[in-house]
Amino acid sequence: MRRRVVVTGIGCVTPVGNDVETMWKALLRGDTGIGKTTIFDASNFPTKISAEVRNFDLNTVGEDPERWKYQARHTRFAVGAAKQAVRDSGVLDKPLDPTRFGVYLGSGEGPQDFDRFTKMMLAAMPNGEGFDVAKFTQVGLEVLHPIAELEQEPNMPAGHMAALFNAQGPNVNCLTACAASSQAVGEAVEMIRRGDADVMLSGGTHSMIHPFGVTGFNLLTALSTHNEEPAKASRPFDMNRDGFVLGEGSGMLVLEELEHAKARGAKIYGEIAGYGSTADAFRITDTHPEGRGAISCIKMALKDAGKNIDDVDYINAHGTSTEVNDKVETLAIKQTFGERAYKIPVSSTKSMMGHLIAAAGATELIVCLLAIRDKVLPPTMNYETPDPNCDLDYIPNAARKAKCDTALSNSFGFGGQNITLIATAFSG
DSSP states (O other), rough: OOEEEEEEEEEEBBBTSSHHHHHHHHHTTOOOOEEEEEESSOOSSSSEEEBBOOOOOGGGGOOOOOTTTTTTTHHHHHHHHHHHHHEEEHHTSSSOOOGGEEEEEOOOOOOOOOHHHHHHHHOOOOSSOOOOOOHHHHHHEEEEEEEHHHHTTTTTTHHHHHHHHOSOOEEOOOOOOGGHHHHHHHHHHHHHHHHHHHEEEEEEEEEEHHHHHHHHHHHHHBBOOOSGGGGTTTTTTTTTTTOOBEEEEEEEEEEEEEHHHHHTTTTOEEEEEEEEEEOOOOOOOOTTTTTTTHHHHHHHHHHHTTOOOOOEEEEEOOSSSSSHHHHHHHHHHHHHHHGGGGSOOOOOOOHHBBGGGGGGHHHHHHHHHHHHHHHOOBBBBBBSSSSSSSSSSSOBOOEOOOOOOOEEEEEEETTTTEEEEEEEOOOO
């Protein structure tokens, strides 16, 4: 019999709240975390808005900020979310074999140190011409900090989590763009299922709100330029959507083998019953127009969970607010569920917290577990003008009480990565 995997702890740091309950209440109210960018001067960028994490203090999770001063912004978010999740689970309150406790994250790269990089470039090109490699290297050796440079590597948050919790089991990081943390959760579930671990800390963390990140997405014309009204910029499935809003943050879950959790009397948020993973095998930045990867991914997750199309009560959509993604995701849902697609409530919480990139999927999976717990579905905000290509029930502009025993979460990333996770109410 396959080992079952449940969620016993959750934690998050997001643009709409730096802990789970604050985030959840904000989403149900329809609050936004989107505003003018303040992390750097974006006044000359086409996109001047983002969804920043604000007022986050590591002291609130019992960590000295001074200890983490050389670590990247996303690592500090990961520490905050992970400490919440592990404490919530109580998994370390009793003796635990550390070799059976692993970490699997979907973490992005650390932000670059632009001030020091600029000093190096100015030294190498004092007149704006030529490039003196020796001068560039000399100044780099003088101004760069070795720890800060090391912390840019995507695997560093996972390493820190292992040390923080003495997790001596498997330690992995994947970076599959917007699907990363969902893939991390799915693969962590598989590790527990096949007996490689009993407990896994999984989720994601990312911050791309920096000049390189914004420039890259602007070049791809993926970001909204609705700068005048930031709160209305992210409008998934709406006819007038013009791109996503870049967010940042971290979402973490403690995944545990069912019998292990029951033996210690753990509270259980729900079961991760289904996992699907496919590739579009198409273009790097374009979703396949017929949604072939998304369709097969959703079907794979349903089969893995032993569910049929009538079992799904809610879909937390990838729902980025780009023209192509929202249209193709809607098509994929309709192709998978047929006429029942029109009866399944769908929402995109990116309309409020922006797109957390590598951290998005895990955070949205937490939203699904909370919807199951409280039997209330978060809204898609800013849905005002229907799009004929997006004609499902998107829970527009107000939360809704509803039966929710099975929730499906989609994450589709650049590169054609598709992940679907299915969470269910725990049934013993």
